Amino acid sequence: xxxxxxxxxxxxxxxxxxxxxxxxxxxxxxxxxxxxxxxxxxxxxxxxxxxxxxxxxxxxxxxxxxxxxxxxxxxxxxxxxxxxxxxxxxxxxxxxxxxxxxxxxxxxxxxxxxxxxxxxxxxxxxxxxxxxxxxxxxxxxxxxxxxxxxxxxxxxxxxxxxxxxxxxxxxxxxxxxxxxxxxxxxxxxxxxxxxxxxxxxxxxxxxxxxxxxxxxxxxxxxxxxxxxxxxxxxxxxxxxxxxxxxxxxxxxxxxxxxxxxxxxxxxxxxxxxxxxxxxxxxxxxxxxxxxxxxxxxxxxxxxxxxxxxxxxxxxxxxxxxxxxxxxxxxxxxxxxxxxxxxxxxxxxxxxxxxxxxxxxxxxxxxxxxxxxxxxxxxxxxxxxxxxxxxxxxxxxxxxxxxxxxxxxxxxxxxxxxxxxxxxxxxxxxxxxxxxxxxxxxxxxxxxxxxxxxxxxxxxxxxxxxxxxxxxxxxxxxxxxxxxxxxxxxxxxxxxxxxxxxxxxxxxxxxxxxxxxxxxxxxxxxxxxxxxxxxxxxxxxxxxxxxxxxxxxxxxxxxxxxxxxxxxxxxxxxxxxxxxxxxxxxxxxxxxxxxxxxxxxxxxxxxxxxxxxxxxxxxxxxxxxxxxxxxxxxxxxxxxxxxxxxxxxxxxxxxxxxxxxxxxxxxxxxxxxxxxxxxxxxxxxxxxxxxxxxxxxxxxxxxxxxxxxxxxxxxxxxxxx
Numbered sequence: 001x002x003x004x005x006x007x008x009x010x011x012x013x014x015x016x017x018x019x020x021x022x023x024x025x026x027x028x029x030x031x032x033x034x035x036x037x038x039x040x041x042x043x044x045x046x047x048x049x050x051x052x053x054x055x056x057x058x059x060x061x062x063x064x065x066x067x068x069x070x071x072x073x074x075x076x077x078x079x080x081x082x083x084x085x086x087x088x089x090x091x092x093x094x095x096x097x098x099x100x101x102x103x104x105x106x107x108x109x110x111x112x113x114x115x116x117x118x119x120x121x122x123x124x125x126x127x128x129x130x131x132x133x134x135x136x137x138x139x140x141x142x143x144x145x146x147x148x149x150x151x152x153x154x155x156x157x158x159x160x161x162x163x164x165x166x167x168x169x170x171x172x173x174x175x176x177x178x179x180x181x182x183x184x185x186x187x188x189x190x191x192x193x194x195x196x197x198x199x200x201x202x203x204x205x206x207x208x209x210x211x212x213x214x215x216x217x218x219x220x221x222x223x224x225x226x227x228x229x230x231x232x233x234x235x236x237x238x239x240x241x242x243x244x245x246x247x248x249x250x251x252x253x254x255x256x257x258x259x260x261x262x263x264x265x266x267x268x269x270x271x272x273x274x275x276x277x278x279x280x281x282x283x284x285x286x287x288x289x290x291x292x293x294x295x296x297x298x299x300x301x302x303x304x305x306x307x308x309x310x311x312x313x314x315x316x317x318x319x320x321x322x323x324x325x326x327x328x329x330x331x332x333x334x335x336x337x338x339x340x341x342x343x344x345x346x347x348x349x350x351x352x353x354x355x356x357x358x359x360x361x362x363x364x365x366x367x368x369x370x371x372x373x374x375x376x377x378x379x380x381x382x383x384x385x386x387x388x389x390x391x392x393x394x395x396x397x398x399x400x401x402x403x404x405x406x407x408x409x410x411x412x413x414x415x416x417x418x419x420x421x422x423x424x425x426x427x428x429x430x431x432x433x434x435x436x437x438x439x440x441x442x443x444x445x446x447x448x449x450x451x452x453x454x455x456x457x458x459x460x461x462x463x464x465x466x467x468x469x470x471x472x473x474x475x476x477x478x479x480x481x482x483x484x485x486x487x488x489x490x491x492x493x494x495x496x497x498x499x500x501x502x503x504x505x506x507x508x509x510x511x512x513x514x515x516x517x518x519x520x521x522x523x524x525x526x527x528x529x530x531x532x533x534x535x536x537x538x539x540x541x542x543x544x545x546x547x548x549x550x551x552x553x554x555x556x557x558x559x560x561x562x563x564x565x566x567x568x569x570x571x572x573x574x575x576x577x578x579x580x581x582x583x584x585x586x587x588x589x590x591x592x593x594x595x596x597x598x599x600x601x602x603x604x605x606x607x608x609x610x611x612x613x614x615x616x617x618x619x620x621x622x623x624x625x626x627x628x629x630x631x632x633x634x635x636x637x638x639x640x641x642x643x644x645x646x647x648x649x650x651x652x653x654x655x656x657x658x659x660x661x662x663x664x665x666x667x668x669x670x671x672x673x674x675x676x677x678x679x680x681x682x683x684x685x686x687x688x689x690x691x692x693x694x695x696x697x698x699x700x701x702x703x704x705x706x707x708x709x710x711x712x713x714x715x716x717x718x719x720x
Contacts, residue, residue, distance in 0.1 A: 042119045043072055045127075049147050049159035051078050056088040056095035056112065057103040058358050059194065060336070060385035060392070061630075062685040063623035064108045066192045068116050070619055074184045075120030075177060077145045083193060087382035090360035090375075102359040104393055104509075106586035106683020109619060113681050114176075121174035123165075130164035131156065179617070179678050188621040194384075205384045206356045207419075209343045214415035215244060217406035218265040220255040220272055221428045224649035226281035226504025228252040229274060236271040243268040247409040249402075256406045262419050282504045283649040290328055293436035293501060296457035297326070301497025305476045306485040312495035315451030319442025323528050327439075328709040329458075329517040330643035332432040332510060333659060338386025339422050340399045344407045345415035350377025353403075356385025358393035362466065366397045370404040371412075389511040389634070394430040395465035396506060426659050427651040431644055432510030433459035433501070435480075437521045442493070447533020449544075451493035454521075456480055459507045460500045461514075479509065483518030483690065488551040488584055489526070489544040511634055512686040515585040519690030520639075520697065523581035524708065527698045537580050537698065538563045554589045555582055558612040558675060562591035565673050566610035576607065579698025581691040587682035589614040589675075592632065594695040600705040603720035606636070606696065607668045614675035615682045624684050625672045631688025632670060637662030639693035641713040666719070 044052040053069040065085045073080040088094075092101040097111055124144050131149040132139040142151045147158050184190055197203040222228070229252050237243050242264035246257045255272060259265035284292075301309075316322065342355035350373050357363055357380050364375040371378075385392060403418040410416055420429075435458030442451040460477035462468055471478045476498055485496050510516055530540035538559060545556040559582050563569065572578060575597050582591040595608040611628050618624055641660055645652045653659040697707050700717060709715045 042116060043076075043123055045123060045158065045162055047159045047162050049157050050084060051076065051082070051147075052084040052086055053116070054088045055085050056101070057108040058087065058356060058382050058385060060356065060358070060388040062108075062627060063192060063620060064103065065194050066623055067109050067619050068112055069193055070184055070190070071113065071116035072120035074182060075117050075174075076124050078147055080184055080190055080193060082147075085193060090357075090364055090378070090380035090382075092361045096361060099361075101361040102393065104358065104390070106588070106685045106687065108683075109681045110587060110683060113617075113619075117176055118174055121176050122171050125171050125174050126165040126168045127158050127161050129168045130161040134161065134164065185617065185619050186621065190620065191622055192620075198384075203384050205338055205386055206341045206343070206354060207338055207386070209341075209354045209383070209417060211343060211345055211415040211417075214343065214345070214417050215258050215260065215410060216262045216265045217403070217410070217416050217418050218257050218262070218269050218421075219249070219253075219402055219406075219418075219424070220257060220269050220274055221424070222254060222276050222281065223427075224276070224278050224281040224283065225428070225506060227276040227278050228280070229254060230277050232272055232274040234268075234272055236273065237268045240264060240268050240271070245410075246272060249405050249409075251405070256402075256409050258406070258410055258416075262417075265419070266421065278649070280504065281649055282646070285647050285649075286330070286645040289434055289503075289646065290436070293434060293457045294326060294328065294438075296499040296501065297436045297438035297455040299499070301455055302499040303474070303476045303497065305481045305496040305498050307493070307495035309453075309495050309497065312451045312453050312493045315493035316440060316442040316453060319450050320445045321443045321532060323439075323441045323443065323525070323532055325439055325525065325528065325706075325708055327437040327517075327521050327524070329432075329435045329520070330645065330710060331434045331505070331507075332638055332642060333426050333429060333644055333653075334387075334389040334391035334432075334508075334510060335422070335426060335656075335659060335661065336385070336387030336389060336391055339425050340392065340420040341418060342399060342403050343415060343417040344403045346413050347379065350374075350379070351407075352379040352381060353400075354381050354383060356388075356392060357382045358385070358388055359397075362393070362397055363400045366400045367404050370401065371408070390509040390513070391425070391430060394506070394508040395461070396430070398430070398506070422656070423654045426644070426653055426655060430506045430508035432516060433461065433505075433507040435517045437517070439521060439525050441525060441529060443529060443532055447529070447535060449491055449493075449529060452491050452495065452525075454484055454494070454496045455499070456484070456496070456518075457499040458501055459503060459505070461507055461509055463500070479514040481518065482514040483522060483583065483585060487522060488549070488555050489522075489541075490547055490552070491544065511631070512585055512689040515583065515686070515690040516635070519581065519583040519585070520694045520710075523583065523691065523694035524697055524701075524706070527579070527694075527701060528706070531701075538568055541580075541582060551584060551589075554614050555584055555591075558582065558589045558591040558614050561673055561675065562593050562610055562612035565612065565671065566593035566595070566608075568593060577699050577702035579695045579700070579702060581693075581695035581698060583687070583690040585687045585690050587616075588684060588687040590628070590687045590691050592688075592691040592695040594692075594699045596696070596699045596703075598720065599703040600700055600707075600717045603718045604700060605668075605720050606666060609667060609670045609692070609695070611670065611672045611688065612675065613672065613684070613687070614677060615684050615687070616677050616679040617681045618674045618677070619681050621674055624674055627684040628672045628688040629670045631684075631686060632692040633662045633667060635689035635692035636696055637666065639696065639710055639712060640666065640717075640719055641711050643711050643714070
């Protein structure tokens with residue numbers, strides 16, 4: 001449900017001789033109170049007719065800039081292709097949600113849908129009112145289309161009335177278009193507005209920043225998580241003419257190495273000899289970690305997240321058939337194509353951070369504390385980011401802390417560009433935690449579920465983070481159980497227990513967070529139950545989605561659609577098998593069918609994937625399709641072959657040769673079908689990922705091999 005916006009929080013207008021600016025999130029302010037330089041609008045219209053949308057969420061490829069601009073373009077009746085966009089400055093009072101400015105949780109479109117449409121509609125009404133007064137006609141007789149205002153016998157470019165428009169009060173509730181009148185929202189022919197500058201190389205990323213007199217900093221970090229620096233020696237670096245200096249980080253986490261260029265900094269760092277204290281570090285190997293997690297799910301849980309353990313135990317005792325399965329999911333890296341980097345420089349009033357910044361409020365808070373500046377003294381210029389998947393918004397703000405320390409260690413006046421290599425990130429970044437599950441399910445004589453005992457163990461992501469108050473309930477980290485405790489399936493006797501793992505390894509939300517493993521378990525178990533009951537997997541799932549709740553109806557709808565589009569009831573081609581999985585995450589409903597050829601022993605080839613998605617109003621169908629494909633590929637690629645493993649606490653993988661991304665030949669065709677809807681739009685950046693893995697697993701299980709320990713390639717499955 002989209003909330004109404006009060007007059008106080010609705011629109012903010014500043015008038016200047018050259019532009020009309022409209023924004024959200026603060027009291028209405030006149031031009032006399034704020035100049036353009038101080039004002040942070042959402043929509044800017046200049047006297048030359050240029051329309052600029054100020055995008056309050058960062059863009060890492062997920063299509064936010066296009067989506068938010070589409071909303072304004074629709075209500076303003078202005079071509080999206082002619083809209084310009086700028087990233088908003090760090091100003092949580094105007095651009096934040098609940099006082100915090102960030103991008104995440106596939107929530108950009110969900111949070112901004114009414115806001116940006118309202119800003120566009122208000123601009124339209126004010127411009128029409130200005131033209132109507134000038135032409136002495138009723139506003140009902142004035143139209144605004146393609147940047148031109150017109151009435152009977154009169155027309156003028158809208159820029160002609162920009163100054164006059166600011167004299168009108170901001171509409172408290174501007175009239176929004178009906179969905180039937182949409183020409184741009186939902187239009188599959190409309191492409192992304194950032195394509196051209198990305199293709200031509202004009203788009204600027206954090207890695208592209210180069211300021212006059214800047215130095216480059218790289219960090220020599222402990223080879224084991226939790227290790228602390230005891231000493232270091234730079235004697236071997238003397239022959240590097242571009243090496244400048246090296247300093248121990250004040251928190252003991254490593255050594256900041258400064259040089260005139262990135263390559264020189266990496267070369268110098270490789271020659272430094274450092275000694276570490278590993279007494280409080282993670283010193284286990286992966287086999288030990290796996291054994292500890294599996295032991296935890298076979299023991300009494302630490303927390304009770306759902307249901308009654310005694311009631312479920314009783315139901316299982318009376319079951320006709322018991323299905324029991326353990327699951328193991330390894331640590332996973334985010335591995336964005338653009339490794340972490342940012343630049344910090346001094347300004348006359350404080351500092352400025354150049355960054356593909358996912359959490360401007362978080363960065364401001366960290367830099368404010370470390371540099372002893374007020375948040376308003378810290379400006380952030382948000383640039384494009386080459387991927388993230390959650391990495392750029394980690395709980396420890398690692399690279400923002402590092403750039404602040406490096407900046408101070410070099411004197412606090414010289415611009416410092418912090419650069420991570422991909423090896424740095426894969427060997428010492430933030431990971432999707434390793435997680436174990438164990439499920440004991442009981443069926444009656446007809447194959448119906450009578451009890452479901454579900455145990456989970458892994459590192460809690462949200463505990464100790466700035467989101468703990470919101471995401472931890474009664475000691476239970478919701479990131480560990482989302483997709484289980486809130487499943488839309490009507491499961492009787494459903495108990496969920498959780499045990500937290502403790503480790504110095506840094507963990508973080510990863511594309512789809514807990515859903516990345518909970519969906520795999522839930523959908524594998526539903527498939528196993530259907531097989532034990534001798535029933536069709538689609539029909540079996542539908543029988544647990546027969547209620548009247550919106551969740552059940554919408555999830556059942558995408559399941560029926562994907563079954564139809566994949567020809568689920570038709571004959572499977574010889575040598576092929578299919579698997580299905582469904583899941584709700586981030587308020588979006590997704591169903592996927594994976595069709596494979598071959599088998600686990602001789603080699604599996606993914607021939608076709610069919611996806612159905614219900615994400616409410618489909619603002620940009622092209623973006624939705626791309627995000628579903630990207631999410632599917634991301635999920636399947638990691639499940640096929642990726643893992644972060646440890647030997648005596650040190651990460652074994654280093655780069656794409658041994659942490660291999662999805663290859664273009666790994667998947668055949670992907671067909672995405674979008675459910676038409678008038679419901680408020682929801683997220684698409686993450687929901688394609690959770691069902692992808694279990695749909696593949698269920699297709700492989702149809703050939704006789706059930707894979708419950710990942711990745712598949714090291715657990716009995718060959719891919720061709």
